[in-house]
Amino acid sequence: MTSPSLAATIDRDMEASITRTTWRFWLALFVAAGFAALGGWAWSQILQVGFGLTGLDTPVMWGTLITNFVFFIGVSHAGTLVSAILFFARSPIRAGIGRSAEAMTVIAIMTAGLFPVIHLGRAWLCFWLLPYPNERQIWPNFHSPLVWDVFAITSYVTISALFLYMGLLPDLASLGRRLRGVRGWLYRSLSLGFSGTDGEWSLYEKAYPIFAGVVIPLAVSVHSVVSWDFAMSITPGWHSTIFAPYFVAGAIFSGVALAIILLAILRRAYNLHAYIRESHFDILARLMLAMSLIMTLVYVTEVFLSVFHGERAERDLYVWRMVGSQAPIFWSVIFCNSIAPLLCFSRRVRVDLRLLLVVAFLVSLGMWIERYMIVVTSLSHGYDPAQWGSYTPSRYELMITAGAFGWFTMLFMIFVKVFPSISISETKQAEHAQSSPDAGHAQSAEHAAIAIPTTAGESHA
Amino acid sequence: MPEPLMALYDDPDAAANAVRKLHARGVADVRLTSPAAYPVVEETGHPLGLHKLGWLALCGGLLGLATAIGLVSYGSLAEPLIVGGKPVLAWPAFSVVMFELTMLGAGLTNFVAVIFLSALARRGVAKRARLAAAHGHIALLVPLSQRSADEVAQIRVLLGDALEVSP
Numbered sequence: 001m002t003s004p005s006l007a008a009t010i011d012r013d014m015e016a017s018i019t020r021t022t023w024r025f026w027l028a029l030f031v032a033a034g035f036a037a038l039g040g041w042a043w044s045q046i047l048q049v050g051f052g053l054t055g056l057d058t059p060v061m062w063g064t065l066i067t068n069f070v071f072f073i074g075v076s077h078a079g080t081l082v083s084a085i086l087f088f089a090r091s092p093i094r095a096g097i098g099r100s101a102e103a104m105t106v107i108a109i110m111t112a113g114l115f116p117v118i119h120l121g122r123a124w125l126c127f128w129l130l131p132y133p134n135e136r137q138i139w140p141n142f143h144s145p146l147v148w149d150v151f152a153i154t155s156y157v158t159i160s161a162l163f164l165y166m167g168l169l170p171d172l173a174s175l176g177r178r179l180r181g182v183r184g185w186l187y188r189s190l191s192l193g194f195s196g197t198d199g200e201w202s203l204y205e206k207a208y209p210i211f212a213g214v215v216i217p218l219a220v221s222v223h224s225v226v227s228w229d230f231a232m233s234i235t236p237g238w239h240s241t242i243f244a245p246y247f248v249a250g251a252i253f254s255g256v257a258l259a260i261i262l263l264a265i266l267r268r269a270y271n272l273h274a275y276i277r278e279s280h281f282d283i284l285a286r287l288m289l290a291m292s293l294i295m296t297l298v299y300v301t302e303v304f305l306s307v308f309h310g311e312r313a314e315r316d317l318y319v320w321r322m323v324g325s326q327a328p329i330f331w332s333v334i335f336c337n338s339i340a341p342l343l344c345f346s347r348r349v350r351v352d353l354r355l356l357l358v359v360a361f362l363v364s365l366g367m368w369i370e371r372y373m374i375v376v377t378s379l380s381h382g383y384d385p386a387q388w389g390s391y392t393p394s395r396y397e398l399m400i401t402a403g404a405f406g407w408f409t410m411l412f413m414i415f416v417k418v419f420p421s422i423s424i425s426e427t428k429q430a431e432h433a434q435s436s437p438d439a440g441h442a443q444s445a446e447h448a449a450i451a452i453p454t455t456a457g458e459s460h461a
Numbered sequence: 462m463p464e465p466l467m468a469l470y471d472d473p474d475a476a477a478n479a480v481r482k483l484h485a486r487g488v489a490d491v492r493l494t495s496p497a498a499y500p501v502v503e504e505t506g507h508p509l510g511l512h513k514l515g516w517l518a519l520c521g522g523l524l525g526l527a528t529a530i531g532l533v534s535y536g537s538l539a540e541p542l543i544v545g546g547k548p549v550l551a552w553p554a555f556s557v558v559m560f561e562l563t564m565l566g567a568g569l570t571n572f573v574a575v576i577f578l579s580a581l582a583r584r585g586v587a588k589r590a591r592l593a594a595a596h597g598h599i600a601l602l603v604p605l606s607q608r609s610a611d612e613v614a615q616i617r618v619l620l621g622d623a624l625e626v627s628p
Binding site: 199201 | 471473492495496499503505509515536540542544545546551554564565567568569571572574578579580585586592595596597599
């Protein structure tokens with residue numbers, strides 16, 4: 001049975017996470033907003049002066065801005081995808097990590113979506129990308145992967161946001177009826193009248209798998225389309241059939257790493273140890289390790305085929321990446337993405353949050369560098385040696401990059417302050433499934449047990 | 462019309478037992494509100510044709526696909542430029558847009574359908590039962606109209622494990 005005090009404890013803890021705010025939260029939010037403002041200022045300078053403030057020049061016309069775009073799209077990949085897969089697997093850990101992962105997805109796409117607009121230079125003309133019958137009857141080129149991107153990302157952000165919102169409805173309804181003031185009114189309004197009736201739950205239970213079923217292929221398609229932005233060109237280093245699965249695997253890899261970082265901070269900041277447990281990190285670390293092994297296979301395959309298949313420009317590029325002036329970038333990627341995650345073979349690393357955070361941070365860094373390597377080094381070293389060039393990001397691009405991470409952090413902090421970061425209804429459901437002998441949901445005791453202290457020193461495990 | 466009998470439970474299993482006992486005694490018109498999708502919500506039956514949801518999502522997906530086909534065809538024919546040696550109507554290239562809008566149509570329709578059908582599903586459920594769910598209780602509602610005093614007394618006995626039965 002579900003202990004009444006346990007259900008009340010879940011309600012109380014989640015309510016506290018959104019209603020009690022410490023000075024540390026405000027300080028962190030201020031710092032994140034400061035970085036976002038710095039990035040905004042740098043962008044305003046580019047808008048005023050022109051794109052010459054960036055380090056972009058022939059032949060490297062895509063640089064840090066596009067690197068950020070690909071990185072944040074990748075980060076967005078894991079949240080909704082992992083949440084949907086955990087839903088189909090009926091995994092009890094979804095209750096603890098699903099909400100934050102879905103929020104991470106939506107916020108990461110909102111961050112990624114800024115970069116194509118910034119990269120346009122004349123950002124005020126971004127609406128030209130939209131398919132509408134303008135006065136010159138010129139439509140976007142539907143043959144172009146860049147236009148596919150617009151459709152893929154727009155669809156993905158819409159469906160991911162609705163997936164997140166739909167999961168929030170029961171919690172918003174419950175909080176809206178319990179809390180007073182503006183917050184209560186906001187939750188009641190956003191809950192769209194959800195009341196927890198049997199008919200609504202039945203609909204909800206039926207509609208959620210449909211949503212999850214839509215989200216999974218959509219998520220895979222989005223990063224495939226992003227990879228085709230590169231692979232559809234004939235540039236050495238980009239023109240490869242392996243790019244779609246390579247990008248999808250990399251996206252899940254970087255997304256899981258960032259999810260580990262965010263969940264660890266969330267757990268510490270809001271004292272959510274009972275809901276986000278070591279076993280959750282253990283599973284995420286195993287997933288990160290599996291994706292690392294796939295990425296290593298991809299790196300080896302890429303290098304092997306490029307060096308041995310006889311296409312000279314391709315071979316030269318990869319040799320230059322490995323032993324030329326770009327070697328530190330290449331070997332940083334190998335260290336961060338292929339070697340450091342091997343530590344996760346040790347259970348001690350998987351459950352020791354400090355060690356796991358170091359690995360997750362290295363993976364996030366390595367994936368950003370990998371995106372940079374793909375974007376920049378390929379353009380630097382094309383078919384014609386007379387066209388080879390170099391690229392160094394300007395301080396404006398670096399400020400925008402720092403601003404993007406500040407913007408992402410700021411939005412995530414606002415989300416977890418305004419909305420419950422853990423699904424209240426799913427946590428209760430998971431706890432009941434675990435404790436009820438006739439619930440019919442056999443759970444792994446190791447992963448399903450929710451140890452929530454109802455009073456000091458007491459816990460239900 | 463008299464207010465329905467409302468029994469509050471904290472334990473989903475106790476609520477499920479009560480629903481089963483009521484069904485066994487021929488009381489089929491039981492409704493409930495719950496703070497989570499406990500298995501007991503399946504016990505009271507589905508008041509709406511749930512099978513429609515999948516079909517609605519499929520229709521939404523097909524509408525999205527039709528929109529995509531119309532958009533890429535009209536947009537390409539309106540300015541028939543040859544790009545990369547491909548034909549003006551290059552369906553392999555258009556398949557990405559078609560796939561994305563199909564998925565978007567299915568997802569949007571699913572969401573709108575749930576919101577609309579949910580509004581229908583909560584009709585006739587007392588406000589006090591909704592409040593009970595918000596405060597973490599499972600509320601069973603048994604209509605009292607057209608029931609004799611004896612029947613009501615028997616129903617009260619069947620709801621024995623409840624925290625509270627009102628009125």
